[in-house]
């Protein structure tokens with residue numbers, strides 16, 4: 001299988017076939033992200049994709065789920081994604097879901113009809129880099145789209161019948177703004193009718209602009225306690241059915257939950273964790289290494 005540079009996938013795609021269709025990320029400008037800093041964006045050829053699929057056929061057995069890498073693979077036009085999906089179905093007829101990371105802008109660039117056609121070719125369960133429902137924070141994170149875009153484009157996915165998992169960052173708003181962020185995030189999730197909400201936690205590392213801003217005092221990170229209070233508040237306020245996907249290694253208290261059904265249990269887990277941590281840790285900003 002061909003993989004160019006670092007390859008990332010959500011923890012929940014650990015059993016999916018990882019198929020490279022792009023290298024790097026077209027945006028590559030998010031304030032906190034260094035994942036593809038040194039990788040020039042490129043598109044994989046159909047010939048190579050077919051070669052990889054043949055190789056995978058030899059050792060993967062009955063593939064049910066394929067994750068297309070890399071950073072914003074849904075940037076590919078519908079005209080490029082359709083033959084890729086057809087090739088996957090040809091080699092793995094029992095594949096149920098072809099998924100990938102997607103930016104809000106990648107949805108915007110496709111028509112409603114194209115979204116439906118892609119869904120018919122089993123492209124679904126998109127992992128959307130929404131990051132926050134808090135306008136000011138979204139602007140700082142430099143995602144290249146507005147909060148209004150998030151609301152509109154997630155609704156377009158719903159109308160096209162494309163399921164999505166919305167990624168959010170606890171601590172994304174910085175010190176003193178965790179509850180504000182939690183309220184805004186819950187509002188977005190309550191409106192977005194997502195299959196799931198995938199949680200990560202803000203970490204300033206590497207040569208990111210965020211790390212520079214922390215160094216200069218422009219961005220003051222939230223303490224551990226603030227992050228955990230934010231976690232609780234968001235769980236409290238989500239009142240639509242969605243799966244809380246929180247097992248990412250960057251989070252301090254990790255669990256999955258079915259919301260709102262498991263709300264009390266989830267809040268109790270966070271409270272128990274807080275009660276076991278000493279004050280020094282709760283008032284610190286733990287070093288986080290990778291997203």
Ligand code: SF4
Pocket residue numbers: 025026027028029030033034035036071072103129
């Ligand atoms: S967070 Fe996603 S969209 Fe932003 S630079 Fe990193 S890979 Fe690209």
